[in-house]
Amino acid sequence: LTTGQVIKCRAAVSWQANEPFSIEEVEVAPPEAHEIRIKIVAAGICGSDEHGVRGELKEVTFPTILGHEAVGIVESIGEEVKDFKPGDKVIPLFMPQCEKCFLCTDPRSNLCITSLIGGPGGLLAPKSSTFTCKGKPLNLFANTSTFSEYTVVDEKAAVKIDDQAPLDNIALIGCGFSTGYGSAINTAKVKPGSTCAVFGLGGVGLAAVMGCKAAGAAHIIGVDINTGKFDLAKELGATECINPKDFDKPISQVLLEQTGGGLEFVFECIGKTDTMVSINASNFAFGTTVIIGISAPGSTISFDPMIFLTGRTLKSSLFGGWKGKESVPKLVTDYMEQKFDLNKLITHRLPLEKINEGFELLRSGKSTVLLK
Structure with a gap:
């Protein structure tokens, strides 16, 4: 039995920025009050982890165990934990949900005051008592640290899912898929028959394409300099794909001209400032641009404020607008019902x-x- 005991397992440790991961034996402490220890079954590699590797996120303190997109099984629980038991299937939440604060109870936000993202530092401060390696404490990342065979999270930073859920692909619901899909469904509120463009056809961008299709968009344009992504994008719902390198003018100008005034919805899924100003590609009267990609530290964007005067909207989307505790179980059910692949x-x-x-x-x- 491992309950109440320190577990030794393998983990991918990041000792410092811009260095390869090191597979190490680590010690994982038993869960404290209001914590659960999870056996990670599958974990996705997300672009945000790459930002962490490069030392581009202020939330990352080395040495650390990165990873935040995963699915697993509860191994043991700490005192006062009421909503989880050993054996439960769970998805860790890099955006916790306490379900009580003014943000959690407001339908306009999917943030929580305990989140390290966007708020005043968050109340779930990074711990250095959960993992140790070679006698040195390791810091948690994004409340989750899923590049380990076992991890410990606060009960606010996990959600129970269907006992029958398959524990593999649904790891993507922990971040990448939900982020892109929800940006179309929740944040932009894409309308049936509308026109959309998705900049960047990585995992998040492809999920945004899927969200646009699910919302009934009539025309979905995928934009990427990697033409190798075009076939899959079309399979998932893109009606057209274009490479900015094929044109001698800014791609936003090309789209503006092709659509006779701009697209109704534009999604930036790259995190580069030169594509974030793709708001120019949105319809001058009622276009909405959603920024999803994470930019490099210190980045700034600039554009003529007059482009807003006619009615354009610029928005951002974090975790696709989903409240984790409420929405992740429903997304898992939707997957099991084959509403998306x-x-x-x-x-x-x-x-x-x-x-x-x-x-x-x-x-x-x-x-x-x-x-x-």
Whole structure:
């Protein structure tokens, strides 16, 4: 029995920024009050983890165990935990939900005051008492640290899912898929018959394409300089794909001209400031642009404020606007009912030992990688 005991397991440790992951034996402390310890079954490699590797997120303190997109099984629970029991299938939440604060109870937001993202530092401060390696404490990442065979999270940072849920592809519901899909469904509120453009056809961008299709968009344009992504984008719902390198003018201008005034919905899924100003591609009277990609530290964007005067809207989307505790179980049910296919988003399945290879695939711009 491992309940109440320190567990020794393997984890991908990031000792410092811009270094390869090191597969190490780590010690995982038993859960404290209001915490649960989870056996990670599958974990996705997300672009935000790459930002963490490069030291581009203020939330990352090295040494650390990265990872935030996963699915697993509760191994044990701490005192005063009421909503989880050993054996429960769960998805960790990098955006916790206490379900009590003014943000959690307001339908306009999917943030929580305990979140480290966007708020005044968050109340779930990064701990250094959960993981140790070679006698040194390791810091948690995004409340979750899922690049480990076991992790410990606060009960606010996990949600129970259907006992019959398959524990593989649904790891993507923990971040990438939900972020892109929800940006279309919840944030933009794409309308049937509308026109959309998605900048960046990685995992999040492809999920945004799926969201636009599910919402009934009539025309969905995928935009990427990697033409190798076009076939899958079309399979998932894109009606057309274009490469900005094929034109001698800004792609936003091309789209503006092709659509006779601009698209109704534009999604920026890259995190580059030059594509964030793609708001120019939205309809001058009622277009909505949603920024999803995470930009480099210190980045700024600038544009003529007059482009807003005619009626354009600029929005952002974090985790697709979903409230984790409420929405993730429903998304899992939707997947089980085959309302969307996550299998098509995953290009590689690798063991934890090959995590560095997985990140190289991510950097090549060709893959969504699942660690199992």
